[in-house]
Amino acid sequence: MQDTIDLDRYPLDRPGTPAWEDLVANCRRTLDADGLFNLPGFLRPAALAAAVAEVRPVLDTAAFTHEREHNIYFQPRVEGLAADHPALTRFRTRNRTVCADQMGAALVVRLYEWPPFAAFLAAAMGKARLWTMDDPLARVNVMAYGDGDTLNWHFDRSEFTTTLLLQAPEGGGAFEYAKDLRGDGDPNHDGVARLIRGQAPTTVLPLEPGTLNVFRGRNTAHRATAVRGATPRIIAVFSYYERPGVTFSAEERLGFYGRAA
Numbered sequence: 001m002q003d004t005i006d007l008d009r010y011p012l013d014r015p016g017t018p019a020w021e022d023l024v025a026n027c028r029r030t031l032d033a034d035g036l037f038n039l040p041g042f043l044r045p046a047a048l049a050a051a052v053a054e055v056r057p058v059l060d061t062a063a064f065t066h067e068r069e070h071n072i073y074f075q076p077r078v079e080g081l082a083a084d085h086p087a088l089t090r091f092r093t094r095n096r097t098v099c100a101d102q103m104g105a106a107l108v109v110r111l112y113e114w115p116p117f118a119a120f121l122a123a124a125m126g127k128a129r130l131w132t133m134d135d136p137l138a139r140v141n142v143m144a145y146g147d148g149d150t151l152n153w154h155f156d157r158s159e160f161t162t163t164l165l166l167q168a169p170e171g172g173g174a175f176e177y178a179k180d181l182r183g184d185g186d187p188n189h190d191g192v193a194r195l196i197r198g199q200a201p202t203t204v205l206p207l208e209p210g211t212l213n214v215f216r217g218r219n220t221a222h223r224a225t226a227v228r229g230a231t232p233r234i235i236a237v238f239s240y241y242e243r244p245g246v247t248f249s250a251e252e253r254l255g256f257y258g259r260a261a
Contacts, residue, residue, distance in 0.1 A: 001114055004047040004107060010039055012120045020120075027124040027214070035179045035216045037124070038205075042164065042212035047107060052166050052234060054106040055098065059144045059234070063096035064258040072153045072192060072221060086193035091152045096144045096232075099137040099257055108164065108236040112140045118240055124214060125160055130240035135247040137257050138239055142166070145173060145233040151224040153196060155182070156217035163215070164236040165207045170229030175205045175213070177222035184219065195221055 005012060011019045030037040043051065071078075071088045081088055103109050111117055113132060122130040133139040145151070150172075178195050182188040194200040204225070207213060215222070227233050250260040 001111070001116075004044060004111065006041055006044055010042060012116045015116065015119060015123075024120070024123045028126065031124065031214065031216065035177070035220050037214050038207065039212040040208055041210055043210040045210070048166065048210045051107040051236075055103065055108070055142045055166070055234065055236075058098045058102050059096055059142065059232075062102055063098050063144065065094070066097050066256065066258075067092070067094040069093075070152070070154070072155065072196065074154060078187075078189075080187075081189060085189065086196060087189045089193075089196045092150070093152045093154075094145075094149045095151065096146070097257060098142050100140040101136040103140065103142070108142060108166075108238075109140050111164075112238050121162060121214065121240060127242055130242065131244040131246070133239050133241060133246050134244075135239075135253075137253055137259075137261075138248045140239070141237045143235055143237065145169070145224065145227045145235075147229060148226055149232075150226040153221055153223045155219065155221055156215075158239075159216060159218050161213075161215045161217050162238045162240065163213045164238070165209050165211050165213070165234075166236060167232065167234035168207070168209050169227040169233040170231045172225045172228040173233035174225045175207060175222065176202050176225055177205070177215075177217075177220050178202045179220050181221045182219045192221065 001007065001013065007013050010023060011017065014020045027037045069090045069092055071090050077083070078088065100109055118130045118132065122128065178200055181191055181195060191200060195202070224233065248256070253260045
């Protein structure tokens with residue numbers, strides 16, 4: 001991975017060393033304070049260009065177009081909320097998605113399967129261990145957002161999301177979030193409604209290509225703003241779990257990828 005990751009700056013290959021421990025400690029502090037951490041320049045420039053070159057043909061010819069209307073909860077109904085409550089406002093999400101089984105031994109798949117990567121992420125998240133998924137579709141996804149496309153407001157199902165920005169668009173495509181908008185015991189529906197109406201404070205975070213991002217999104221509402229221009233926003237998503245053998249159901253695969261296998 002020496003030619004792929006800037007291991008001089010981010011020594012993932014040297015667990016237990018002072019440099020590795022310092023990196024993990026810094027990531028944990030930032031994650032606790034901000035709900036996320038970024039590692040800019042995580043991919044070396046040549047590796048970044050190669051990663052884009054590998055996935056672009058698949059995105060252009062074999063991607064699944066995922067388009068849906070949804071509310072922030074991705075649920076048709078929420079207990080305790082009237083159907084016309086502003087927190088249930090619906091909006092549109094659209095992107096093109098390719099799955100791990102379409103990418104062969106692409107760089108993003110090799111990175112996902114490299115054990116020191118998962119070991120570092122587990123340590124940075126304060127987990128004992130993280131496991132790769134058994135699901136041949138969901139383990140690694142690459143998503144492209146073209147002109148007008150967006151990933152709209154939502155909360156994540158998982159505690160953490162790990163992404164790697166491969167290509168930035170000409171305009172838009174920024175990461176916007178409202179930290180800790182709700183809590184495990186406080187759904188804060190009125191606060192959610194204010195966010196959707198544009199009346200709540202948010203943080204907008206433009207990311208540079210090659211940046212690794214780890215984000216705690218279960219209770220932090222977030223979105224990627226609409227892309228503008230002919231250059232798509234391309235991002236890889238890595239899915240790890242705290243137990244081995246995780247797969248999605250056929251219904252989940254159909255919803256996310258348009259096919260069950």
